[in-house]
Amino acid sequence: MGKIQTNLRLITICFFISISCFSQNDEKSKKIGKVSNLFKSTSVLEVQMIYSNRDLKKLTNDSTYLDVNLAYLDKDSLRSLPVRVRARGNFRRKNCYFSPVKIKLKKEHTKKTLFKGNKELKLVLPCLKEKNTNDNVIKELLAYKLYEVVSPYHFKTRLLDFTLSEPKGKKVQEHRIKAFFIEDMDVLEDRFGGKTMKRNVHPLQQDSLNSIRNSFFQYMIGNTDYSTGYQHNQKLLFLNGHSIPIPYDFDMSGLCDVSYSVVSQIDGLVLPLESVTQRLYRGFQRSGATMELIRDEFLQNQENMMAIMEDHKSYFENDDEFQISKKYILEFFNIISDPAKFKSEILDKSRTK
Known part of the structure; x- marks a missing residue:
């Protein structure tokens, strides 16, 4: 009985806002464009990079990037490609140990790789080195995943096991943390036209x-x-x-x-x-x-x-x-x-x- 009442209520609501309802049905019925291979899988991707957090914050801005290599595990083999990175986010740049990262990739370097079709990516990292640092990343990732249920118009994400090797003078400090990629707005534009x-x-x-x-x-x-x-x-x-x-x-x-x-x-x-x-x-x-x-x-x-x-x-x-x-x-x-x-x-x- 409760299910029947719920359906009747939905029918009544749609009657009063029929234009919006039909518009929404049309939206959902439209064929969504291709999702790049990077974001098709739900498995955790292993990624490694080498850079200094200090240099990233001090030496980069909207137009200045650092040249680094991005290594990732692909079918049990470690592959690498050159990328350019900069710090992003005003608050986190000032208050966090790990700054979020904007990554630029060249088409010629991503051919025949998992990153094909992506020119830019956002890399979300923990803010601080603290007790629940990795859980904080998972909670923010969850927000993106929950929004995927809410709306077809959302950013795709990919969870990472991220290793950052950070030069500290003559030593290298290794950070093994959770992180995730977010697709660029240009890719989202292409997906929906x-x-x-x-x-x-x-x-x-x-x-x-x-x-x-x-x-x-x-x-x-x-x-x-x-x-x-x-x-x-x-x-x-x-x-x-x-x-x-x-x-x-x-x-x-x-x-x-x-x-x-x-x-x-x-x-x-x-x-x-x-x-x-x-x-x-x-x-x-x-x-x-x-x-x-x-x-x-x-x-x-x-x-x-x-x-x-x-x-x-x-x-x-x-x-x-x-x-x-x-x-x-x-x-x-x-x-x-x-x-x-x-x-x-x-x-x-x-x-x-």
């Missing part, structure tokens, strides 16, 4: 369903360190006359709850939060029917999302960290499954400006 938008677009002028999905997702992982209007930790994909938000960088979220996290202040706005683990819905007011549609989408995907959590359990070094992360996501589903909580925590908190 869209273009990155350079100008800012107000969230209410963005594709409504994808904008709301993004807002629900950010609330789910407890992230306020983003702005779709100012493209802070967001890209906008222009596709078929619509602008679609593509989120990234989730280390400041409540799901990750890293030691260096702070409550974000975007454009000078101070949020009423004492900790990043507190949730605050940052989406804008939309029609009740549209909000209900996205709510039902998330509830129907709860099982898939929790399965993804379980699939990554073995990568955690500390089981307590996994259980805390799992509980945090379940708390979100407890909120949206309760009509009163959904109203008070999301509908009533929706922004008007």
